[in-house]
Amino acid sequence: MNKLSRRKLITGGLAATAGVSSLAVATNLAERYGLIPPDHGGLYGAGETLTYAAQRILTRHSMAREFPRSEISKVPFANGEAPKDDAFRRLQAGGFADWRLAVDGMVAKPASFSLAELKSYPARSQITHLACEEGWSYIAEWTGVPLSHVLNKVGVLPQAKYVVYFSIDRDWWDSIDMADALHPQTLMAYGMNGGELPLGNGGPLRMRVPRQLGYKNVKYIARLTVTDDLKRFGKGLGSAPPEGGYAWYAGI
């Protein structure tokens, strides 16, 4: 029994203790700096947390690549169709003059904006890539008001951690952390390639988060809610995609 020496037992014990306590410290730090995604539970939680934490550390301030005009896709692919319900059709018939973007939750002054109001704010145009998790992509010029501008209008409370956004189509809602919400390239987009944003591409109003994949770029946005706790929305996984088996964070 010499093989299992006292020294080995002591080193092994120390290593195990160090491992467990550093894991606890890491979890604590990750929690404090917002590095744990809302869908961290379950079978794939470990990988998901590593991906989100690593990318959040690397990309907190990085800018999505912008392209020259020559790279704009000749035929941008519109995935899916506009909602077919009566409410949407009525808004469409009125040229979306009655479209409203409501902003509520952890804000000083909840408000509701018309498209005309959003268009009167300083606009930003950027030629960026929109990639779908399936593998296809296109490049277009997107025009809109930075989400940070809208958030400044309503005054986000300091304890806010996420912005939840809802499509007029109730099945589609998602959320992003404040790093993405306040990022200068995150737009409430209403224009594409110099014209109005086509219905198939999310018109009249689409969330554009160019550092994440297509499905985070929810179309037909009608409401934003600022919050510090995603557990209160849906099944508490942060957005609709995890309820259908897809990751909340889509930076990869």
Added chain:
Amino acid sequence: MAVPAATTVPARHSALVRVTHWITTLSFLALLVTGVEIVISHPRFYWGEAGNILTPPLFKIPIPASRSSVPTGYGYVLPDQNGWSRYLHFQAAWVAVLTGLLYVVSSLLNGHFRKNLMPSGSDLSWRGFSTVIANHLRLKPASEADARSYNVVQRLTYLCVIFVLFPLVIWTGLAMSPAFASAFPAAVSVLGGQQSARTIHFFVSVFLFLFLLVHVLMICVSGFRRRMRAMITGNDGTEEERA
């Protein structure tokens, strides 16, 4: 305490090699299955930055797709498996990358690469290659020494898998990530764009799969039980035969 002579024979594979080998095997299989599932949602490949069903593809894989929007020529759509496939693909990638780092760093430190995988100067000759290839073509069983070491073709293949194919598949995988691309834009443009990265990722994965097939075939040919035993217990049974 009497030490049996056999234990002086070093293990065929060190514990570190065996453990990292099997963890890599499991994560590679997970990456392979989930990677195929993800390709099924868009079995078309492009070159450059962008590409979609309205863009002429570089090539298509003639299989049905799991999305009705993709024109495949088949009258049906396969079930969507991308949700769990993407979750598992990235989790398995983390396991493979961390295991690979542990293996590479410790093998650099303990001389595993130098001793067991770097071909010797004399083997790197036309004669060295032709001997190995001729022996394979004649289906000549490996000599006693060869069974406990790697020949020059094996050494170069393993080095290529470890230092070319794995780094390239990790790089091209990351280059498809929009967040990674925002932090390291040059890592994408050097490859020719995000769709080029996806196409290269596919081909490198095909090469890794071919390596896996040949690797398993050679293990079957050269004695499945003995090779498996060597990679599981570290000991291939030759010393008992000798004893």
